[in-house]
Amino acid sequence: MKLPTHVTVCEVAPRDGFQAIHEWIPTEKKVEIVKMLASTGLTSMEITSFVHPKAIPQLRDAEEVVRAMQDQQEIKLRALVPNVRGAARAIDVGIKKLKLMLSATDSHSLSNSNCLVKDALEGMKPIIELAQKHDVAVGGSISVAFGCPFEGKVPLEKICSIIEHYQSLGIHEVSLADSTGVANPQQVDHMLGVLVKQFSSVTFSMHLHNTRGMALANAVAALQQGIVHFDSSIAGLGGCPYLPGATGNIATEDLIHAFEQMGVRTGVNEARLLAVARQVKDMIGYDGGSFLLQAGPCSQLHQKPTSQQKLG
Template sequence: MNTNNKMILPSKAIICEVAPRDGFQAESEWIPTETKIDIIRQLAKTGVQSMEITSFVHPRAIPQLKDAEEVVTQVQDLEEIKFRALVPNVRGAQRAIDVGIKKLKLMLSATDSHSLSNANCLVKEAQEGFAPIIELGEKHGVKVGGSISVAFGCPYEGNVPEERIIEIVERYKKLGISEISLADTSGMANPKQVYELLGLLTNEFSDITFSMHLHNTRGMAFANAVAALQQGIVHFDSSIAGLGGCPYAPGATGNIATEDLVHGFHEMGVETGINVDQLLITAKDVQRKIGHDGGSFLLQSGPCSELHEKPNTQEKLNT
């Protein structure tokens, strides 16, 4: 028990901006390549140091990202940003490496139902196919990280047993993967579940760095982020203006908005190195360019520091 009545949290957190991949892929209307590049450049001005810039999937699977090579090529001058890309297979990994991506993220589901919908194969089959991608990364000096979609609940199968997640993490570890993203793809997680699963994983796999990829489908993403912080997790994904959604998860909505996550962390004394005011400027511009936002609270209400004019108390006293 914490007897000093203070919540113990990390002093810093690292945010990876995923709108250029997760946010854009959910949009049915074509976003011009120039617009994508402009948004990425605006995001770079906020202080974001890490970005999931695209996915090298087949254009038929996600037409919105068919310009992946061009987007990456056009932002190579943003050397202060660590870019990563999602890859489904060796072909996608090679495409990413050819245009200069230095970090790859593997695609994997926690359940067979979601895996069949997303990758047309069972979970174990998908994970067994990762070895050539990892070997390719090693050959080119490119880091490879893992991910587990629907880790906290599947829209087809419901609750995902902890044993299933442990089994997947163990297979990742045998492949030499030391970073794993846990995704609440359908927004089915709750803080108690997040806290307990992360406690189990961080105790059992102390040599693996876990990160959180949270969707705000049911309004619990920030509470889940706080639960993760309490377990010492400091790596989080988020999307400007709350854009995003998985095409293969029915009912999935946007990621937690970057401006909401950063603002909330800063209010609790957890620094990110990101400027909230600049984030809001960018979020408003993204909202205008895309035509909507994904449920950003800060876009609606502004930061806590944005106070309103006080009522005239003297005028009240004189009446």
């Protein structure tokens, strides 16, 4: 099995993880968690989303969280933005990379953004123009790319059409999101096999949810297609509040541990990451299904039996 030698993992708990938690997380606790994550060797983080506070009340302190991270030069911060107003807020507070919101289906787009896909695409141009004016990078995304809870499987032709539109806007980074964890490795392999060949100038990343326990298998399938950019969330936190049955992302500690076990380097300190995952679990009050928090890493050995036990 030929795999890349190195990958980049983007931590998305401060956005995707926190948005799924109904009880208010104090700003100082958010900042503490973000700084702990930055101490693990992770080099990329989706720190928040500049959405309307009524849409995602948990992220109403987006500016304060970003300002608190201005001294963290070793980690690249990006933010999710739904519109020009959100983009302006992000840029004003110092964000240097924006991630656009887009659904693969009209049903999810209406649920998540209150507009059709074509309208969302048309609304991206002013965001990109504003970002270019301020020398801010922009990446695209496609939610429910592998299947929608309202419409089912999304035709590959539709995904290609969206990517073509992104290219026409000058966007050459696209995140493919399995937003409710419906993808399977064969599907991931087939889709990426087509997309990587057809859009050779596009950098694809994977945003995987572990709703049905297939996120790691899907990550390996993506690795085999040469994908080297992945999103994950500490302790497996996450889930879109506008998707029925949505659960957490693949746990960062699970993804990092698996990649490192396969010889795929991440640059992350595994021991420190697991310690942070335990702290985050304690601070938040639960985890989203992290396997490493249950079993520990493969290197964790147990005491050998001291003598033969007599049976009967």
